[in-house]
Amino acid sequence: MQTQPFNLQKSPEIDIILEFIKKLHPNKVLEPGANFGRELKYLEGIVPHLYGIDLNREKVQFGKTYVKAEFRIADASNIPYKDNKFDFVYTDGIFAHSAPEKIKAIMDEIFRVSSKYILLVEYVGTHLSRNTVGNCKQNTWIHDYNKLVSGYDVMTKYNEKMFYGTDCFQVILLKKEIKKREEFIFVHEVPQERKFEIKIGKFRLGI
Numbered sequence: 001m002q003t004q005p006f007n008l009q010k011s012p013e014i015d016i017i018l019e020f021i022k023k024l025h026p027n028k029v030l031e032p033g034a035n036f037g038r039e040l041k042y043l044e045g046i047v048p049h050l051y052g053i054d055l056n057r058e059k060v061q062f063g064k065t066y067v068k069a070e071f072r073i074a075d076a077s078n079i080p081y082k083d084n085k086f087d088f089v090y091t092d093g094i095f096a097h098s099a100p101e102k103i104k105a106i107m108d109e110i111f112r113v114s115s116k117y118i119l120l121v122e123y124v125g126t127h128l129s130r131n132t133v134g135n136c137k138q139n140t141w142i143h144d145y146n147k148l149v150s151g152y153d154v155m156t157k158y159n160e161k162m163f164y165g166t167d168c169f170q171v172i173l174l175k176k177e178i179k180k181r182e183e184f185i186f187v188h189e190v191p192q193e194r195k196f197e198i199k200i201g202k203f204r205l206g207i
Helices: 012-024 038-043 057-066 100-113 145-149
Strands: 028-032 049-054 070-073 086-092 114-126 134-137 140-142 154-164 167-176 185-190 195-200 203-206
Touching (some): 012 038, 012 086, 028 038, 028 100, 049 057, 057 070, 086 100, 100 145, 114 140, 114 145, 114 154, 145 154, 145 167
Parallel strands (some): 028 049
Antiparallel strands (some): 185 195
């Protein structure tokens, strides 16, 4: 009989994540900071390939038995997967529990491994402190997510604050734009010499 995790109460963040997953139909989904896979468990049967990373060895080992997903012990600032591997990467509170000096490295890695969508579901305070940027309580930080994502080549598909009880979450869905190298072909006729030059990118071929 499978041991159950400590708290299986469905959180509002899971409903948000499920809503986007069902609309976008991703094939490969990664959650950095997945813990034992509480959110990933709800995606079973909806997403073909699930992945999670976390630094807590015990939680990762439990996650391997609890969720049909590939789990690895890894830091979100150094994700052990190749560029553009996942068409959907989401976070649920990983930034809220990451100190300011680690935020840029984590954000860079999330954008690196995503080929299409990035969903941030992050705690930004209570009704009374939702405009505060800084350390709001022990091991929890409120970051300026609009500023953080502004430096990346993405389209913002959704950006709203949602309130549940006294808590406030910022939900941002971004679509990554991968720029492919464009090769332009120019054919130039050289008068009198009856020669042609074909230019492909930086290369020239004389005919």
